[in-house]
Amino acid sequence: MSVxxxxxxxxxxxxTTAGTEAxxxxxxxxxxxxxxxxxxxxxxxxxxxxxxxxxxCLIGASGCGKSTLxxxxxxxxxxxxxxxxxxxxxxxxMFQEPALFPWLTAARNVELALRASGAPKAERRRRAxxxxxxxxxxxxxxxxxHELSGGMRQRVALARALAQDAELLLMDExxxxxxxxxxxxxxxxxxxxxxxxxxxxxxxxxxVREAVRLGDRVVVLSSRPGRVIDEFAVPIRRPRRIDSxxxxxxxxxxxxxxxxxxxxxGS
Amino acid sequence: xxxxxxxxxSEAAALAGLDRLEIPQARDSVGSxxxxxxxxxxxxxxxxxxxxxxxxxxxxxxxxxxAVLPGPAAVFSDLWAQLHTALLWQAIATTLRRAVIxxxxxxxxxxxxGALVSRIKxxxxxxxxxxxxxxxMPSIAWFPFAIIFFGVNTAAIxxxxxxxxxxxxxxxxxxxxxYTPPLxxxxxxxxxxxxxxxxxxxxLPASLPSFVAGLxxxxxxxxxxxxxxxxxxxxxxxxxxxxxxxxxxxxxxxxSTISIMIVILVLGLVVxxxxxxxxxxxxxxxxxxxxxxx
Numbered sequence: 273m274s275v276x277x278x279x280x281x282x283x284x285x286x287x288t289t290a291g292t293e294a295x296x297x298x299x300x301x302x303x304x305x306x307x308x309x310x311x312x313x314x315x316x317x318x319x320x321x322x323x324x325x326x327x328x329c330l331i332g333a334s335g336c337g338k339s340t341l342x343x344x345x346x347x348x349x350x351x352x353x354x355x356x357x358x359x360x361x362x363x364x365x366m367f368q369e370p371a372l373f374p375w376l377t378a379a380r381n382v383e384l385a386l387r388a389s390g391a392p393k394a395e396r397r398r399r400a401x402x403x404x405x406x407x408x409x410x411x412x413x414x415x416x417x418h419e420l421s422g423g424m425r426q427r428v429a430l431a432r433a434l435a436q437d438a439e440l441l442l443m444d445e446x447x448x449x450x451x452x453x454x455x456x457x458x459x460x461x462x463x464x465x466x467x468x469x470x471x472x473x474x475x476x477x478x479x480v481r482e483a484v485r486l487g488d489r490v491v492v493l494s495s496r497p498g499r500v501i502d503e504f505a506v507p508i509r510r511p512r513r514i515d516s517x518x519x520x521x522x523x524x525x526x527x528x529x530x531x532x533x534x535x536x537x538g539s
Numbered sequence: 540x541x542x543x544x545x546x547x548x549s550e551a552a553a554l555a556g557l558d559r560l561e562i563p564q565a566r567d568s569v570g571s572x573x574x575x576x577x578x579x580x581x582x583x584x585x586x587x588x589x590x591x592x593x594x595x596x597x598x599x600x601x602x603x604x605x606a607v608l609p610g611p612a613a614v615f616s617d618l619w620a621q622l623h624t625a626l627l628w629q630a631i632a633t634t635l636r637r638a639v640i641x642x643x644x645x646x647x648x649x650x651x652x653g654a655l656v657s658r659i660k661x662x663x664x665x666x667x668x669x670x671x672x673x674x675x676m677p678s679i680a681w682f683p684f685a686i687i688f689f690g691v692n693t694a695a696i697x698x699x700x701x702x703x704x705x706x707x708x709x710x711x712x713x714x715x716x717x718y719t720p721p722l723x724x725x726x727x728x729x730x731x732x733x734x735x736x737x738x739x740x741x742x743l744p745a746s747l748p749s750f751v752a753g754l755x756x757x758x759x760x761x762x763x764x765x766x767x768x769x770x771x772x773x774x775x776x777x778x779x780x781x782x783x784x785x786x787x788x789x790x791x792x793x794x795s796t797i798s799i800m801i802v803i804l805v806l807g808l809v810v811x812x813x814x815x816x817x818x819x820x821x822x823x824x825x826x827x828x829x830x831x832x833x
Contacts, residue, residue, distance in 0.1 A: 346729050348725055348728060348729065362729075362731055363729075364729065365725075365726075365729040367722065367725070367726070369722055371722045371723060371725070371726040373723060373726075373740075373741065373744070373745075374825040374826060374827075375744045375745075375747070375821075375824060375825055376744075384730065384732075384740055385730045387730075387732070387736065387740075388730060388731035388732070408551050408554050408555065408558075409558075412558070416824060416825070416826065417826070418825065418826020418827075419562070419826070420562070421557075421558065421561030421562065423557065423558075423561070424558055424561070424562075432730070436730060436731065453557065454557060457550060457553055457554050457557065460550045461550070461554070
């Protein structure tokens, strides 16, 4: 009976670190840049909860403070008011650019992220190799970033994010700069990895189809200042395809909702 | 389950295929190395040949007497003869020793000052512009001060070398630290690197290219200061390149003077080549070189 359960889909992750799973709780968070007359409110009393193991996509037009929100969750910046809890964990963060260190090989880039774990050098080396295998780049361990393609660099960045062994993964339009073919394959990759590891993912994108393709839930933000205006559960079974009619249908509904928001700003 | 496995397998295969298509094919390197060296070498050889030819023509024209302007042949036979004397090698050894000590001190001082200035804000406001001001000061203008302060000795020369080279080295380091890409700093912080680890693994490696550029510029200043110093600060009983040059000037021995100038030129070029090589290696590793140019 236990064997049968191991073949479960997303709702029953294959590997879970039971009990320690972390979610994200954002309550009434506001962020204002600048002071006085030139003060620019980026987020306005935004509340959002991401359950442990859930994959939530944040979508919104420009100026909705998506990246600001991720920075706050990653604790690169502090909110003006409100609270953010990540269950005491330091989340891993992936950017639109790979942000790899150009003087280090792919393997060394991953190893550097493992330093925080305090593991001895040999152990770090072994685990870095294993993580590169996870993103199918085992044979490129000795290459420097400039010798890799854009998609491969982003996979190294994913391996580096996984190296932190965080259960929370924040992604800031990580596939925005990639071509459609590569992005498609990386969606499959991310799907698999996040399910296998039971990761809690907060994924920012401006691509509605991508959001529907990946998310358990799609959260729509308003523009300037950012606030949650709507959310959509994604009931579509996995594995999903970005060009399937179900994904396209829900994406159209969400796009309409976004358009309404734009019209509201225009008038 | 079976369908799932094949789907995953085909996805990995597709990724592998995409990777292979996207990775630039390695160019064949056999034999092309010699060709590359030759391609880099012949323009330089040609330039030297042209200079020698013009020189020889001026000499043959009889515009100046052979004592004032000897031809290339006379100069090179003089140089050849000097290369067989212990005096020239002693002089080269003295001069290079001063260069190494002076430049070494300049590196230590430049790095310490650069590191402090790049980290401490008020210090930057106070010292930052002073470093640049110091850099614009012709080093030869420091010699009267140095000679009065230290006397006619090696310390005076080393002092001026350090003043000439250290600002460039400090500036190179400061620029490198300043220009560490903010995105990499954010990446480092999300990875949980501590303050010291950030410096060791991120900021210092990131500033290396700029630091090497500072070293290279610092060396040029150090070498010039050293030559000026050896001409102005003549220390008895210690043959150096500068002493030889000044002796031959006193003797109006033009062929020997030009010989020493050629030695100075070659020494400067050799060191410059070393720095250029280091610079190219570092930037090549980071993909900062245009493959069409190298």
